[in-house]
Amino acid sequence: MRVTLDYNNMTDKFLGDKGFSEKKLSSYASKANAAFRFVKENRGKDELYMGWTELPYNQKEIVADIQATAKNIRKKFQYFVVLGIGGSALGPIMAFNALCHLHYNDLPKSKRKGPKFYVEDNVDPVRMRDLLDVIEPEKTCFNVISKSGATSETMTQYLIILDLLTKAGVNVKDNVIFTTDEKKGNLKKISDEVGGIKSYILPDGVGGRFSQLCPVGLLPAAVVGIDIVGLLAGAAYMDSICNKPAMRHNPALMSAVLQIAAMEEGKNVGVMMPYSDNLKFLADWYCQLWAESLGKNVTLDGTPCNVGQTPVKSLGVTDQHSQVQLYTEGPFDKVVTFLSLKKYACEMPIPHGCENIPDVAFLGGHTMQELIQAENAATAYALTKAGRMNYTLWIPELNAFTLGQLLFLFELQTAYAGAMLNIDTFNQPGVEEGKKATFALLGKAGYAEKKKELDSLPAKDEKCII
Incomplete structure (x- = not known):
């Protein structure tokens, strides 16, 4: 085939x-x-971000762990929500749409292979409000995906969910799974501070847009019954x-x-x-x-x-x-x-x-x-x-x-x-300037000079606004 x-x-x-x-x-x-x-x-060279080439071969134990976790999620939760952006969201959305019923969430529970499935891939406040209208946080497993744990969009989503779970008296460890860097990053720090949140590793040498075949994509896929071994x-x-x-x-x-x-x-x-x-x-x-x-x-x-x-x-x-x-x-x-x-x-x-x-x-x-x-x-x-x-x-x-x-x-x-x-296929320097400007506009420490630069831009010409 x-x-x-x-x-x-x-x-x-x-x-x-x-x-x-x-x-x-x-x-x-x-x-x-x-x-x-x-x-x-x-x-397989991590320093060149070529680790994705080995993903079909080097994840036997990880796949078994993901399958066991997915089975438990299907038993315990009514909803599964991915918090991520870029490849951390596009991959799970793609696989879900490709291999699940096109009206999966509308099916009765007896005809679904798992919990209702949502991916929050933006920070539009209306989108978050509307998600919260259709899920019950205490009955939801949230998969937070960020290698650095510093992705503003993903961490904003996480802060909102963390606040809701805390107010509901839910231990975050019971309802949250991280997919992140193995040894560093903010999600690793958060996990350590609360005594260990179940975490999967986003491998070194695997960029976000090449990550669908690692835990970034495999866990969400397994939760909705997709054959990740296949x-x-x-x-x-x-x-x-x-x-x-x-x-x-x-x-x-x-x-x-x-x-x-x-x-x-x-x-x-x-x-x-x-x-x-x-x-x-x-x-x-x-x-x-x-x-x-x-x-x-x-x-x-x-x-x-x-x-x-x-x-x-x-x-x-x-x-x-x-x-x-x-x-x-x-x-x-x-x-x-x-x-x-x-x-x-x-x-x-x-x-x-x-x-x-x-x-x-x-x-x-x-x-x-x-x-x-x-x-x-x-x-x-x-x-x-x-x-x-x-x-x-x-x-x-x-x-x-x-x-x-x-x-x-x-x-x-x-x-x-x-x-x-003859280019670097695996970097994305063109997105960095926008990130820095966002940080400066929101007052992040260390971006005062960028804020000054933004403040010094010429005023908009009213004749160009019609």
Whole structure:
């Protein structure tokens, strides 16, 4: 049960002069091989934040512990809430949406595999208020995820929950689990101060956007009944498939080459378009992975570069009615990645009816699976006919094993692409300035100079406010 890459619609055979020739793709062989060697030679190196490459293999005891903890959570609690942001939230949301019932929280308890599930990935006060309207804190397990324990958004959420639990007379150790650094950070300090809060380790060498296959993503997944062993097995399987230096035999490497080659021809927008509601939030997860990893202004040798590709999320069939007009007739600046299922979890027959209305009657006797697959094929055809680059990742069916394959493929693709761009794929210095300004505006110690800088900005020009 293997995820496969079909890049025919990136080639000149299907796109004419808008596509890549064999000669063009072959010209990337040396660069691709160097990227493959870089990733292979640096596997598991924490100092390069490559620890994620070993996650499919080095967590046997951790997985067993997570499974036991998840079982206890399912017995004890009615609600499970993740407090986190960035990869600490996008990963759990993605896996939950991909592998659980799309109306999971609305199902009766007897039909759910675990407690009601929520992820608080923002500090919008209305969002927090509305969460508290639908949960009972004393009946809730809160998973606080932050490597440093200094993430302002996550720790704000934690302070609110801590206050509620304290006022309810609940011992925080009974209702809270930390996922954090093993030896340092504020959550470790908090845990020590209260006599030990159950904690899972966010490993060294694993950045937030690469953390779905460690306890950050595995614990929430296990709580809602997802097969985390299957998830890791799928990742390991894709790793074995991609352990080939020849790009035409390595789907992660080939997809990286396709994107880099397209970027160099001005395709600075990458659209991810799953034809599955279950995969809608995989596009959100991928947007962070691709944008934060590749959006850099300097190469490893210090040369200014300003590289990257803007990821855009789209959903088939929904966005055929909102975005595909742009993709078909707008600027030639996009590559569309289709995520296409060969088999859905159900087919849903379309009954016969309205026989006197041909525009409706023809649908009868088909299935919704046939319809969505036909629309997927038709959209790929229309884009290709219009000379627009697109490729498809084919998923036999959606389960933990194939989702694990997809996640590891995208992580490898990103690592290869970063190596080909000669950038640091695993840092994110561009977010630091905003963090510092936030700290200064809220009066955090040590940011007085930044506050002065902010206060010295020119006043807003009223004529520019209309």
